[in-house]
Amino acid sequence: MVACLGTITLVCSALLGVFHQLTAAPIEAAAKAKTQNAISAVLPEFDTLSELQQCEAGSYYLASKDGEIVGIAVNAQSSGFGGTLRLMVGFYTDGRICNTSVLEHAETPGLGAKCTEPAFAGQFKDFDTSVKKLSVTKDGGDVDAITASTITSRAYCKALENAVNIYQTVAQTPCECESCSEEGTCNE
């Protein structure tokens, strides 16, 4: 009896081990492709992308074209209605939001989950935080909330605010990365 159950679990574990080895690389590739797609979606056209950079406020990628930095993609998050809301937010070098993309959310299907749709997310294309206020109209801002999903809409704005903070931290810190000091192209 014990031997039988032992054998079954042994065979099953071996099978899982093999499959884990086989799929580990594609899983990683899929996760990477997802981040890459999100970055390309939120930034203006670029040809080279830096590795993930860290600063105290959060993590970000620098995108450059012909050696000149054209934008920053920032990882931002806040807590939504159903869990963490993770966004990729792209900025132009002048501080305007270029575009946003949802990396991960756990909002209610049919309600908060609409935050991924262009009807809502499209509002943040070329959003200038120096002109418009980044909060829902109910709170006196310039963002139209999703019907019946104010909490999600607020969370989205909150995540974007965090992204703006990260952007400002990055923009104010003198860049010390190797490529910048060598080529002198960093105009942050």
Next chain:
Amino acid sequence: MSKLNLITKGFVKDNPTFMLLLGMCPTLATTTSAINGMSMGLATTFVLILSNMAISAIAGLIPDKVRIPSYIVVIATFVTLLQFIMQAYVPAVYDTLGLFIPLIVVNCIVLGRAEAFANKNSVFDSALDAIGVGLGFTVSLTVLGVVREVLGNGSLFGWKFMQADGILVFVLAPGAFLALAYLLVLFRKYIAKQ
């Protein structure tokens, strides 16, 4: 029982959703849209076919006392394999269904078919039975998903046919119960007529 009958009984007589009311958790939770319902159904079918075949093959070797733990180990293995595969090759589907994939392990349809059919029938018959029940489940979930998506969101398989919002409640949990109840009535009525 003829081979064809093994498959067709999963659709009507032994339909897991509308006749046996099994696997209600994924049924209610994942059918917010047609595509989600269909994906969940197909994922369950995949596990069901493999586990039914494996269990039918090893059933003779397993002592009666450790029967259920053995079945669960086999089922859990296939579910984890499915999870790896989905994560690697269809990450978008995995993102929407993620939470419910591990729950296939405790889906009573899978264990139910192992216990009621696979452990006393041949591998081939068990595979046919799994295909029938699995596809019956898939069709049921897709129908429920279509109804909820059309009424709740005004779209079908993601294609929006009207601009306005739908009746939101149908996408939420109460709407799942309502839609399921009315579909049950219609289904039973159709069966009673035959």
